[in-house]
Amino acid sequence: MNLPLVITSGEPSGIGPDLCLQLVEHAYPLVVIADKLLLQQRAAQLQLDVALHDYNPNAPHAAGKLSVLHVPVAQPVIAGKLDARNAPYVLETLNRALQGCVSGEFAGMVTAPVHKGIINDAGIPFTGHTEYLAEQTNTPLVVMMLAGGGMRVALATTHLPLREVADAITQPLLENILRILRRDLQTRFGIAHPRILVAGLNPHAGEGGHLGHEEIDVMIPVLNKLRAAGFNVSQPLPADTLFAAHRLRECDAVLVMYHDQGLPVLKHASFGEGVNITLGLPIIRTSVDHGTALELAGTGKANVGSLLEAIKVAVEMHRNQSNC
Numbered sequence: 001m002n003l004p005l006v007i008t009s010g011e012p013s014g015i016g017p018d019l020c021l022q023l024v025e026h027a028y029p030l031v032v033i034a035d036k037l038l039l040q041q042r043a044a045q046l047q048l049d050v051a052l053h054d055y056n057p058n059a060p061h062a063a064g065k066l067s068v069l070h071v072p073v074a075q076p077v078i079a080g081k082l083d084a085r086n087a088p089y090v091l092e093t094l095n096r097a098l099q100g101c102v103s104g105e106f107a108g109m110v111t112a113p114v115h116k117g118i119i120n121d122a123g124i125p126f127t128g129h130t131e132y133l134a135e136q137t138n139t140p141l142v143v144m145m146l147a148g149g150g151m152r153v154a155l156a157t158t159h160l161p162l163r164e165v166a167d168a169i170t171q172p173l174l175e176n177i178l179r180i181l182r183r184d185l186q187t188r189f190g191i192a193h194p195r196i197l198v199a200g201l202n203p204h205a206g207e208g209g210h211l212g213h214e215e216i217d218v219m220i221p222v223l224n225k226l227r228a229a230g231f232n233v234s235q236p237l238p239a240d241t242l243f244a245a246h247r248l249r250e251c252d253a254v255l256v257m258y259h260d261q262g263l264p265v266l267k268h269a270s271f272g273e274g275v276n277i278t279l280g281l282p283i284i285r286t287s288v289d290h291g292t293a294l295e296l297a298g299t300g301k302a303n304v305g306s307l308l309e310a311i312k313v314a315v316e317m318h319r320n321q322s323n324c
Helices: 016-021 036-046 084-103 116-121 129-136 162-168 171-187 203-209 214-228 259-270 305-323
Strands: 005-008 030-034 051-054 065-070 108-111 143-148 151-155 195-199 232-237 253-256 275-279 285-288
Touching: 005 084, 005 305, 016 030, 016 036, 030 036, 030 084, 036 051, 036 065, 084 108, 084 116, 084 129, 108 305, 129 275, 129 285, 143 171, 143 259, 151 171, 151 259, 171 195, 171 214, 171 253, 171 275, 203 214, 203 232, 214 232, 253 259, 275 305, 285 305
Parallel strands: 005 030, 005 108, 030 065, 051 065, 108 285, 151 253, 195 232, 195 253
Antiparallel strands: 143 151, 143 275, 275 285
16 A cells, blocks of 8 residues: 555544553554644653654654644644633644545544533534535445444444434335445456345334334335346345344345444454444545543543554555555
8 A cells, every 4th residue: 555544533522532642552553633642641641652743744654653644723632621622623623634634645544432412512513523524525325334243234224313314214215325335346346246234124024014114115126126127135124133243154245224323243252342433425434333432531541442443444444545
């Protein structure tokens, strides 16, 4: 891989800076977007001897050194203590990374965790990386997919209250999500004929209409249409048996209807080593599967496993896309 990946360091008072410092020996060419002084201070707090050097797009990757694209924080950072005045800094790191990915400067972006609450406390509406990057790239629909524990789990809806989920799942939405999922599995994961299992919305996938009609009225017509067009998609399946080992061996991805229908299973199997992937964007974007862990910031106890997996997946996606 010739182009570097860009890593956004996330919430400055969280574990993002700690994790980025642990990437110094990583084999792939990486650029970390962060306040350089913040990284120096966190390294000292963690008693880490990390060589930081300023990012130079014309210089080759230097093994044993961490390349840093400096973006200054607004206020000094104390590990574990949120400060709403640094919320614009967090978004600026995302904007710079996105700019570089769109222009071809970077192969893709990998994001450390942000704190949604403190960004909103700063008066900036923000529901998450996924939605923010979609808005910034004028992408009408993106799909959140998590990978880990031998599974890929995509979501038809993301951060919605449960009472709103059924109304949100329409035939056009479901069809478009499945088209994005299939396309990106082909182009970014190198799977020529993706096999997708689809979870029903209701218990027992509606029990033939006795436990809900969404499967009959919304889901089955879409799945039949796509199957006729060559998609390898299942009929709606009961979520309580969908994740059995024998079923997972028969698929490349699972599409669930809402956030907590599938992610508890995946995170139980892979927490700390899972990867959050945004499908449908014009760029490659992966992320960790955990939050800012303020209580661990600056303690040396932060586990870099999920960030490393996110980097590996981004590299894989870039290679497959380059080969298309």
